[in-house]
Amino acid sequence: MSSAQPRRPGRRFRLQGSETAWAIAFVVPYAAVFVAFVAYPVVFGLWMGSRPALYSLLFSDPRYIDTLVNTLLFVCIGVNVKMFLAFLVSGFFMQRGWWVRALLVVFLLPWALPALSVFLSIHYMLVSQWGLLDSLWSAVTGADGPLFLVSRSLAMAANILAYIWKWLPFWTLIFLSARLAIPKEIYEAAAIDGATGIQQTVHVTFPLMANVYLVATLLSTLWTLGDFPTVHFVSSGAPARTTDVLATYGIHEAFGFGRPALGAAAMMSALPLVIPIIVLLMRRLHRTGVQL
Amino acid sequence: MTGRPAASHVTAERTARRHHRRGRRLAGGIAGATLGVVLLIWTLLPVYNMVLIALDDEGDEFTGSLWPQDPSFASFRAVMTQDHWYLENFWHQFGNSIFLGVATMVITVVVGSLASFAIGRMRLRRGRLIGDVALLTYMLPTAILVIPYVHIMHVYGLSDSLWAPIAAYVAFATPYAVLILHQYGKLLPMELDECARIDGASPVQIYLRIYLPLMTPALVAVGVYALLLAWNDYLYQFMLLSSTRNMTVAAAIDQFFDSDEAPWNYMMAAALVYCLPPIAIYFALRRFMAFDRVRT
Numbered sequence: 001m002s003s004a005q006p007r008r009p010g011r012r013f014r015l016q017g018s019e020t021a022w023a024i025a026f027v028v029p030y031a032a033v034f035v036a037f038v039a040y041p042v043v044f045g046l047w048m049g050s051r052p053a054l055y056s057l058l059f060s061d062p063r064y065i066d067t068l069v070n071t072l073l074f075v076c077i078g079v080n081v082k083m084f085l086a087f088l089v090s091g092f093f094m095q096r097g098w099w100v101r102a103l104l105v106v107f108l109l110p111w112a113l114p115a116l117s118v119f120l121s122i123h124y125m126l127v128s129q130w131g132l133l134d135s136l137w138s139a140v141t142g143a144d145g146p147l148f149l150v151s152r153s154l155a156m157a158a159n160i161l162a163y164i165w166k167w168l169p170f171w172t173l174i175f176l177s178a179r180l181a182i183p184k185e186i187y188e189a190a191a192i193d194g195a196t197g198i199q200q201t202v203h204v205t206f207p208l209m210a211n212v213y214l215v216a217t218l219l220s221t222l223w224t225l226g227d228f229p230t231v232h233f234v235s236s237g238a239p240a241r242t243t244d245v246l247a248t249y250g251i252h253e254a255f256g257f258g259r260p261a262l263g264a265a266a267m268m269s270a271l272p273l274v275i276p277i278i279v280l281l282m283r284r285l286h287r288t289g290v291q292l
Numbered sequence: 293m294t295g296r297p298a299a300s301h302v303t304a305e306r307t308a309r310r311h312h313r314r315g316r317r318l319a320g321g322i323a324g325a326t327l328g329v330v331l332l333i334w335t336l337l338p339v340y341n342m343v344l345i346a347l348d349d350e351g352d353e354f355t356g357s358l359w360p361q362d363p364s365f366a367s368f369r370a371v372m373t374q375d376h377w378y379l380e381n382f383w384h385q386f387g388n389s390i391f392l393g394v395a396t397m398v399i400t401v402v403v404g405s406l407a408s409f410a411i412g413r414m415r416l417r418r419g420r421l422i423g424d425v426a427l428l429t430y431m432l433p434t435a436i437l438v439i440p441y442v443h444i445m446h447v448y449g450l451s452d453s454l455w456a457p458i459a460a461y462v463a464f465a466t467p468y469a470v471l472i473l474h475q476y477g478k479l480l481p482m483e484l485d486e487c488a489r490i491d492g493a494s495p496v497q498i499y500l501r502i503y504l505p506l507m508t509p510a511l512v513a514v515g516v517y518a519l520l521l522a523w524n525d526y527l528y529q530f531m532l533l534s535s536t537r538n539m540t541v542a543a544a545i546d547q548f549f550d551s552d553e554a555p556w557n558y559m560m561a562a563a564l565v566y567c568l569p570p571i572a573i574y575f576a577l578r579r580f581m582a583f584d585r586v587r588t
Binding site: 031103120248255 | 337345428
């Protein structure tokens, strides 16, 4: 028969043990979801696209080279223009007044709308000779509008503009909250020192938002590298599948032409860009403590 | 007048300065208003185009006007009554979409809140690792996984099942849930949990009675995020669902996108109806959605 003295630490230990068991039990669902539906697909995808022969096949396809160029254009121009515009527009929404607030509510709407519906609408605006853009064009200039989906550069430009239309609101909101976090006193001090509005933006706002701006740009670059709906609906690869990006090319190869391994390889060929950005972003987030 | 030249000079200068300032403010106001109008037109143009096409009673011939010349609600009526072969299962598919969204929302909130409770409140060892895993998943461009997903769902026996896209969306939404809930949970004092523990509450009781009620705003934000993710994505629905009965509205609309047979006005009317739930959620729960994803 044991005394009460040694039993107590034993009980406390058991309690802690059961707490740990509970904590592990609480994490198990998430771990299971991760293993079954993230880790396994990632590994399976890497395995599908692991044969080197697939890549020589890819690089011998001129359409794939076009796709790479399109993806780089789409990501570099789309993300950077969007981010800079979001920075500027978030400044606009810092103004006071009921109409600014009402406008913000409307302005954020594209973010909440399904990509499917709005990109389909943009596609119809571009593809038709009697579409809204064409009507607007002839109302302003008196001539017939351009045929957007016949020229590769116009179709790419349309893709990028549609992409900016859809995602500008979200990043504007991010920058707006970053701007609101800057203490007003800093601007007051700058104004007393005689800084103009532009000087305040360049020397106060931008340095204080540089970190958020960088994190946002990197994150958006990652997401945009896998962007499928924009190109799928807006140009749908027209003219003659010259405006594909990696996601649309990969899915078209995999399910349109029945070559899943080649499609997976095409998708995986984004990894040389994805992995360094992920490493950079993780480091940055750990070091600077910007929270996601 | 002649006696006080200096004073009148000062007054004149002041008035001039005031005029100047007022002029600048007016110019700024005009510039601001112009920018506002540009933003408004830019934002509403594609939405207006949807309405314009949906109100046209011809499916493929357009009048080429800026206004609906002869507005007709025929296409909306067709959507309501499923009066076209391509809209045959519209409301059934709409139900599927709702099921998909709600299931994704509920599972994401449950799985995410359990994990964030374990990491943040129970101080699980190596909890940081789970945070990093979540962050890593959150960063992934999800479309690059869709090809392996189609194969994996065969392995799991979930081909053409609504649970396949639900699993995908839960997998993509829980990382955000874990991150946001963990962050929000830091605002709650740990003393609450400790007091409850001293009073003899089990971890499950602390989770149910203390954690969940206090986390409600963050849970709503995460739920809305998951719901909209499932509703607004269509790639995984289109790739993982194949039969008309099991399809969602998003998958069904996309199916007819490439065929020239589907009349545009019906497509746009269906697309507009599909937009209504997210618009309603947006207006109702706007303040919860302002939970930003990047914060300093």
